[in-house]
Amino acid sequence: MRISFGGGGTDVSPYPEEKGGAVLSTTIDKYAYCTLVERKDDAVNVKSLDYDVVTKYHVNDELKYDGKLDLVKAAIKVLKVKNGFDLFLHSDAPPGSGLGTSSALVVALVGAFKQWLKLPLTDYDIAELAYHIEREEAGIKGGKQDQYAATFGGFNFIEFLGQTTVVNPLRIKRDTLNELEYRLMLCYTGGTRLSAGIIDDQVGGYLRKEDDVVLALEETKKLASSMKNALLLGKLNEFGLLLHEAWCCKKRLSAKMTHPGIDQLYEVARQNGAIGGKLLGAGGGGYLLLLCEFDKRHIVAERLEGMGGKMVSFTFDLRGMQSWKVNEG
Numbered sequence: 001m002r003i004s005f006g007g008g009g010t011d012v013s014p015y016p017e018e019k020g021g022a023v024l025s026t027t028i029d030k031y032a033y034c035t036l037v038e039r040k041d042d043a044v045n046v047k048s049l050d051y052d053v054v055t056k057y058h059v060n061d062e063l064k065y066d067g068k069l070d071l072v073k074a075a076i077k078v079l080k081v082k083n084g085f086d087l088f089l090h091s092d093a094p095p096g097s098g099l100g101t102s103s104a105l106v107v108a109l110v111g112a113f114k115q116w117l118k119l120p121l122t123d124y125d126i127a128e129l130a131y132h133i134e135r136e137e138a139g140i141k142g143g144k145q146d147q148y149a150a151t152f153g154g155f156n157f158i159e160f161l162g163q164t165t166v167v168n169p170l171r172i173k174r175d176t177l178n179e180l181e182y183r184l185m186l187c188y189t190g191g192t193r194l195s196a197g198i199i200d201d202q203v204g205g206y207l208r209k210e211d212d213v214v215l216a217l218e219e220t221k222k223l224a225s226s227m228k229n230a231l232l233l234g235k236l237n238e239f240g241l242l243l244h245e246a247w248c249c250k251k252r253l254s255a256k257m258t259h260p261g262i263d264q265l266y267e268v269a270r271q272n273g274a275i276g277g278k279l280l281g282a283g284g285g286g287y288l289l290l291l292c293e294f295d296k297r298h299i300v301a302e303r304l305e306g307m308g309g310k311m312v313s314f315t316f317d318l319r320g321m322q323s324w325k326v327n328e329g
Contacts, residue, residue: 001030001092001099002149003186003289004280006246007158007224009202009253010217011143016160019217023145024224024231026155028314030092032104036112039084046072049090059084065138071102074138075109078129079117087112097188098281103146106130111323124165126321127151141199153320157228176234181316183236183297187269187288188310189262189279201254216252223249240275240291247278262288265309272296272303287312 002025010021046069047054055069059081063073072087095101107130114121121129130147134140148158148167155170172180205213223246230239247266251257262279265288269277273296280287288309292300301311 001032001101001104002027002146003099003184004145004149005224005243005278005289006227007221008143008145008281009250010221010224011145011158011160012199012203013143014203015206015217016144017162020162020221021143021160022221022224023158023160024156024228025145025149025158027149027153027317027320028099029317030099030314032092032101032108032150033088033090034105034108034112035088036116037086037088038116039086042082042084044076044084044087046087046089049088050094070138071106071134071140072109074133075106075113078133078137079110079113079119081113081117085116093287096281096286098279098286100146100149100281102140103130103134103142104150106134107147107150107321109133111321115323115325123151123320124167127165143199151321154318155231155316157224170228170232172231173234176231176236177316179236179294180231180239180291183240183292183294185274185290185292185297185301186312186314187265187290187301187304188312189265189285189288190308190310198254198256201256205253212252216249219249220246236291237275240277242276243278243289243291244270244276247276250278259285265304265307268303268307269300272300274300 004023004025007023010016011023015021042058042060044059045056048069059076063077065073089105091101091105093099093101107126110126110130127148131144135142144160145158148165152167155172157168157170159166206217223242227239227242230242258279266277269290273293274290275293277288277290280289290300305311
C-alpha cells in the first residue's frame with residue numbers, strides 16, 4: 001500500500017489527459033495479499049479472509065457486478081481466465097482508509113494471475129491492466145496513481161502525460177529516509193470513506209471550469225514537484241510546510257474532503273509540533289499523515305490518542321508487487 005504526499009487529484013481523468021498530472025508517493029509495510037490455488041475443474045471459489053465473505057461460481061458464468069468481490073470478477077473477465085481456481089484475499093487495511101487498498105489488491109490479483117498463467121507482463125503492463133480492471137471494467141471511481149505505486153514500489157514521482165505514464169524512481173539519501181521515517185506519523189481517524197462523491201465533486205468542478213478547482217489542481221501539481229525537490233535535497237522542514245500547503249490546497253477540491261473532527265485533530269497536531277500533514281486518499285476519513293518536529297513526535301501522538309486517534313506504526317517498503325510460487329507436497 002502507499003502513502004501519497006502530493007499531487008493527488010491530478011491523476012483523475014480528464015485532468016491528466018488535458019493538463020498532465022504528477023504525484024509523489026511511497027510504499028509502506030502494509031500489504032494486500034492474494035493466494036491462488038489451481039483447480040482441476042472450472043469452479044471458482046473466492047474467500048475474503050478479512051470479511052469472511054465467500055463467493056462461488058464458474059469461469060464460464062455470466063459474471064454480474066453486484067458488490068460482492070467485483071474486482072475479482074472484473075479481473076477474470078479482462079484476463080479471460082478459463083481454468084478453475086480457489087482464491088484467498090487479505091489486506092492489512094480496509095478499503096476506504098486512504099492507503100490505496102483496493103488498487104493494491106487488484107495489483108496483487110494481476111500478479112497472481114501473471115504467475116499462474118505465465119503472462120509476459122512488464123510493470124507498466126501490470127499497472128495499466130490493474131487500472132483498466134478497477135476503474136474501467138469494475139467502474140470504481142478514482143485516479144491512476146495507486147496502481148502504479150503498488151506495482152513499482154518505493155519513492156516515485158509519477159507523471160501522467162496524456163495517455164502516457166512515466167514512473168521516476170527517486171534516489172533519496174539514506175539519512176533523509178531514516179529521518180523522514182522517524183518524523184512521519186500515521187493516525188487512524190476511526191473511519192473509512194467512500195471516495196466516489198468526493199471525486200465526483202472534483203471532476204464536476206473541473207469540467208465546469210470552476211476557477212478555484214482548476215487553480216487548486218494546478219497548485220497541487222506544482223507542490224508535488226516542490227516536495228520531490230525538498231526530499232531529494234534532504235530539506236524535511238520545508239517538506240513538512242509543503243505538505244501543509246498541499247493539504248490546504250486539496251481541501252478546495254471538494255467540501256466533502258474533510259469534516260470538523262478531522263480538522264480538529266489536524267489543528268491540535270499542528271499546535272503541538274506537527275509541521276504539516278494531510279488526509280490520505282481522496283479524503284473524508286481514514287488515515288491522517290503528519291510530519292513532526294523531531295522532539296515533538298511523542299507529544300503529538302499523546303494529544304491525538306487523547307482525542308480518540310489511533311497511532312499506527314509503519315516503515316517504508318521499497319519493493320513493488322511480489323509474486324511467487326510454492327509447491328506444497
